[in-house]
Amino acid sequence: MFALPNKDNKEKFVRDMFNSIARRYDLMNTLMTFGMDKSWRKLAVRRAELENGGQGLDICCGTGMLSMEQARAAGSSGKVTGLDFSENMLAVARKNIQGFQLNNIIEFMQGNAMELPFPDNTFDCATVGWGLRNVPDILTVVKEMNRVVKPGGKVVSLDMAQPTAPVFKQAYWLFFDKVIPAMGKLWGGNKGAYDYLHDSAKIFPPQWELVEIFRKAGLVETGYKNLAGGVVALVEGRKPNQ
Template sequence: MPSDFERKTTHFGYREVPKNEKAALVAEVFRSVAPKYDLMNDLMSLGMHRLWKRFAIEQAALRPGDQVLDVASGTGDLAKALARVVGSKGRVVMTDINEAMLQVGRERLEDAGVMGNIDFIQADAENLPFVDHYFDCVTIAFGLRNVTDKVTAMKSMHRVLKPGGKLLILEFSHPQTPLLNKLYDLYSFNIIPRLGALVTNDRDSYQYLVESIRMHPNQDALKAMMHEAGFEDVEYYNLCDGIVAVHKGYKY
């Protein structure tokens, strides 16, 4: 059986597509949903995504003056909170591969008055355009599952971290209780695409998002991938019985 590196295709939701086409397909999804992305997050998670992000930020244990890279920043929820923690002497670099999402994020942060210590850079998670050993912390929230080669992306994140720096991954994962897993499937496949159709007039993008969650590695598989990328002392925390998980690992 060929390794992930040797395979010429990857998954886009439940579809198998050429590796070199996935980024463009994902970009089109987020270009379509960007204007109402935050509203849909609130509706889909019943507002819980805000608590999940708060927990991730607590696990980052940032200090004033820290340099933070937020990968796949989307509309900037996490970056905004991170900027407040590191303060005026710190810096948050907000990146996303998708120009439309990054623009929405910039506008939201401008409206919130949180701009003094944030930079905006369009960047690919698999090839981050930053010098080695620079950031105290790298975060990625609900973005890793859309990356074509996750280990390559995490190696890129490892490279730009200082020794002693940490990576925080907040991502949908796999519920641990069989009954909840069944209920979660019923909700995800029957409700979320319909919400997408009603709110964004785009059912297909939210069908992809649901499928992408199911195709994402489970908690232990992602932990092993972080080790493969060079991270040590890797641990994870299940939230809502594993519907979401926070993974944390260090560069030494």
């Protein structure tokens, strides 16, 4: 059985793992979500309420797909910052935006989601896609996202969740336990990495518990929206107006 890293060594493990799978990450994400990941990212940005000319932050940005979706909302007069601690994922992100019409408004930078290198009240929104399950402490990261967002701004997470419908739930976990690791071994090029992604998704807090973490971080108007029957969920909250 694959041994998940503990809190003390998780940061290094996750960085090394994503460095190793960066080149194939987008392909695997599309295959494992049956191509639905694109529409989910669009919805996440809509829920983040980023407007034309706004300034957005995308943490754990990986290969930059959610950052590009933010850029489409912010338009040519806006600005989007994508932050990740994997240098190889950022290299893929920079390659991905070559030829993207709004690439000039996107800045990618290496950094730690546990200690965001930005002043308070900087961004109109902050998003994280499939990233919270990879950080050492979820509450700390959500607090940091809350800190750097302007009063009234939104914090939105898009990540794996837990379906609740009885028959669908059993069928999903059977698929998840058998098919996903096999796909990772076949196409991902790193079986251990996809074992980790599988196991970390299984222990990630369900959407209703993640909402409570958002509340503890100081956000209001918190809630979640299930996607694909609860396989994935959007969890969101708003920074209180001061």
